[in-house]
Amino acid sequence: MIPEQFGRVGVLFGFALLFPAIPLIASYVFYRLRLRPEHPDPIKRATYECGVEAEGSSWGRFNARYYIVALAFVIFDVEVVFLFPWATVFAGMGWVAYFEAVLFVGVLALGLGYAWRRGALEWR
Amino acid sequence: MSDLNFDYTLLIPELILAVAAGIVLLADAFHTELRLNRTLLPGFTVLAALAAGLTSLAWLDTSDDFATLLAVDNFTAFFRVLFAFTLATVVIGSYEFVAREIRHQGEFYAMFLLATLGASVMAASQELLTAYIGLELLSFSLYVAVSLAKRDPRSGEAGLKYVLLGGVASATLLYGLSLIYGSAGSTSYAAISETFAAGTANVELPLLLGLVLVIAGLGFKISAVPFHMWTPDAYEGAPLPVTAILSATSKAGAIALLLRLFSGPLLPVKDDWQWMLAVISLTTMVAGNLIALQQTNIKRLLAYSSIGQVGYMLLAVATISDASASALLLHLGGYTVTNLAVFMAVIAFYNRQRSERIADFRGLAETNPYLALVITAALFSLSGMPLLAGFTTKFILFQAAAQDGYLWLVAIAVVMSTISLYYYLLVIRLMYVQEPDGAPAPDPQTGRLDRPNLRWRTSPASYAVTAVLLLGTIAIGLYATPLLEAADDAAAVLFPA
Numbered sequence: 001m002i003p004e005q006f007g008r009v010g011v012l013f014g015f016a017l018l019f020p021a022i023p024l025i026a027s028y029v030f031y032r033l034r035l036r037p038e039h040p041d042p043i044k045r046a047t048y049e050c051g052v053e054a055e056g057s058s059w060g061r062f063n064a065r066y067y068i069v070a071l072a073f074v075i076f077d078v079e080v081v082f083l084f085p086w087a088t089v090f091a092g093m094g095w096v097a098y099f100e101a102v103l104f105v106g107v108l109a110l111g112l113g114y115a116w117r118r119g120a121l122e123w124r
Numbered sequence: 125m126s127d128l129n130f131d132y133t134l135l136i137p138e139l140i141l142a143v144a145a146g147i148v149l150l151a152d153a154f155h156t157e158l159r160l161n162r163t164l165l166p167g168f169t170v171l172a173a174l175a176a177g178l179t180s181l182a183w184l185d186t187s188d189d190f191a192t193l194l195a196v197d198n199f200t201a202f203f204r205v206l207f208a209f210t211l212a213t214v215v216i217g218s219y220e221f222v223a224r225e226i227r228h229q230g231e232f233y234a235m236f237l238l239a240t241l242g243a244s245v246m247a248a249s250q251e252l253l254t255a256y257i258g259l260e261l262l263s264f265s266l267y268v269a270v271s272l273a274k275r276d277p278r279s280g281e282a283g284l285k286y287v288l289l290g291g292v293a294s295a296t297l298l299y300g301l302s303l304i305y306g307s308a309g310s311t312s313y314a315a316i317s318e319t320f321a322a323g324t325a326n327v328e329l330p331l332l333l334g335l336v337l338v339i340a341g342l343g344f345k346i347s348a349v350p351f352h353m354w355t356p357d358a359y360e361g362a363p364l365p366v367t368a369i370l371s372a373t374s375k376a377g378a379i380a381l382l383l384r385l386f387s388g389p390l391l392p393v394k395d396d397w398q399w400m401l402a403v404i405s406l407t408t409m410v411a412g413n414l415i416a417l418q419q420t421n422i423k424r425l426l427a428y429s430s431i432g433q434v435g436y437m438l439l440a441v442a443t444i445s446d447a448s449a450s451a452l453l454l455h456l457g458g459y460t461v462t463n464l465a466v467f468m469a470v471i472a473f474y475n476r477q478r479s480e481r482i483a484d485f486r487g488l489a490e491t492n493p494y495l496a497l498v499i500t501a502a503l504f505s506l507s508g509m510p511l512l513a514g515f516t517t518k519f520i521l522f523q524a525a526a527q528d529g530y531l532w533l534v535a536i537a538v539v540m541s542t543i544s545l546y547y548y549l550l551v552i553r554l555m556y557v558q559e560p561d562g563a564p565a566p567d568p569q570t571g572r573l574d575r576p577n578l579r580w581r582t583s584p585a586s587y588a589v590t591a592v593l594l595l596g597t598i599a600i601g602l603y604a605t606p607l608l609e610a611a612d613d614a615a616a617v618l619f620p621a
Contacts, residue, residue, distance in 0.1 A: 110146060
């Protein structure tokens with residue numbers, strides 16, 4: 001029973017590997033057979049960035065200071081992750097749930113205050 | 125929902141630690157506005173540790189649980205007190221070290237408090253994910269604490285190695301827990317135990333995979349061979365007090381989790397995991413003790429010696445029963461006291477000599493006979509010499525394991541114990557037989573020794589804390605009954621008769 005379940009997952013995994021590979025291989029084969037036209041131009045060769053024009057090279061460096069901002073972002077990330085499920089049961093639970101959420105947000109606010117005080121939000 | 129017990133008073137020791145950690149962090153960040161003297165931080169941390177340890181005594185001989193997630197019973201109380209004691213001891217013994225070596229003191233003490241909190245949660249947890257969260261809290265605090273000696277490049281290296289390997293180990297453990305959840309259909313220890321007791325024929329493969337991954341993940345945390353590679357580097361690079369916490373709180377927490385896990389939910393499938401733990405126990409004590417023979421740095425020596433000790437402890441987990449669980453708790457108590465005695469003495473030594481090379485312990489009996497005595501007693505105790513804690517606890521541990529049918533493993537453990545005496549004696553020989561650096565040779569004509577006074581003193585705080593630990597080591601060796609009774613009471617929770 002269990003090997004069968006792992007087998008199903010294995011089939012899906014194999015398919016997931018093959019699926020993107022098929023068009024790539026087909027494209028190459030058609031190119032070799034001269035079935036596929038080849039007219040490259042800069043727009044066609046550009047990296048697809050959800051319709052936004054790509055800025056600079058993909059090998060560009062990021063400033064290491066971004067990581068502190070990313071860490072501070074985690075505070076809000078966690079807040080949202082837990083406040084959404086809280087919001088769905090809030091109506092049924094009344095004031096207890098309200099104060100629990102206040103406490104939770106208060107702890108996160110302390111964290112943000114700490115990061116602020118230690119200069120994590122200054123661009124130095 | 126409403127039939128769960130949400131009695132928050134059960135968590136008072138944990139709440140004290142959590143609130144204290146927050147206060148320490150904020151007090152350090154806002155100390156100029158609040159006109160606080162930062163030297164108060166270690167004192168406050170010790171107070172919080174003592175408060176947590178004393179309040180946890182209120183639930184002795186009771187059995188209760190918080191929303192079926194955390195059990196509050198004798199087992200939890202044993203570990204709460206052990207962790208609080210460790211925290212208070214390490215902070216008292218190392219505040220001078222911290223004041224000189226660590227720039228971010230508030231964060232340092234807060235990380236210690238949070239690590240203690242995480243370890244308490246691990247010891248109390250009754251559910252896989254709660255245990256995992258406790259483990260992560262402990263690990264994350266220690267990842268930060270290891271890299272806090274910012275002036276020492278080794279500290280950063282140790283922190284990076286520890287966080288990368290630790291992250292992989294946590295992921296391994298989590299995958300293992302998910303497979304166990306998949307085969308049992310619940311994360312609650314009680315429910316898993318029921319399901320597995322009813323038969324596991326349908327789920328043999330994922331269960332076995334899950335056990336392998338859980339043992340690998342937890343094996344990393346207690347640095348069992350072959351998952352020990354991070355230990356020497358992290359121990360060497362971490363500031364000394366963090367090394368002490370790594371070898372005491374972190375190990376004891378993981379052992380508590382192992383005990384809860386393997387004596388409860390996984391006991392029905394004992395045949396599947398017993399041989400794995402026996403093999404790991406064997407490799408751990410052999411490799412740990414043999415590699416320790418060639419170390420030149422005291423922290424690396426203690427790292428490998430602690431790996432060897434973990435091998436003995438795993439021996440008791442592999443042969444789990446009422447008697448061996450109680451013997452393991454006793455050994456853990458004795459080991460913690462002894463190990464802290466070594467570390468506090470080494471911190472006192474480092475404060476003066478600024479060195480962690482074993483060679484620099486040369487002639488310590490001449491320059492500071494008291495510290496030499498503490499280190500000697502503690503090292504003898506670690507190797508298991510009679511009259512000291514290590515002998516009594518190891519004797520009871522090996523006896524319990526031998527009665528459960530692992531006589532060959534116990535025989536190897538005894539041999540390894542003897543081998544460990546050799547490398548401990550190397551340190552002791554340096555301290556007592558060799559002359560200290562700077563001592564002149566005797567006058568060739570008269571043969572008289574005209575030596576300058578090389579004596580130096582230990583600070584009162586480390587003097588007091590090492591004295592307490594030394595007395596503890598001797599007391600457990602001579603009269604282990606109180607600790608043994610506490611361990612018996614704690615182990616009785618795991619095996620209700």
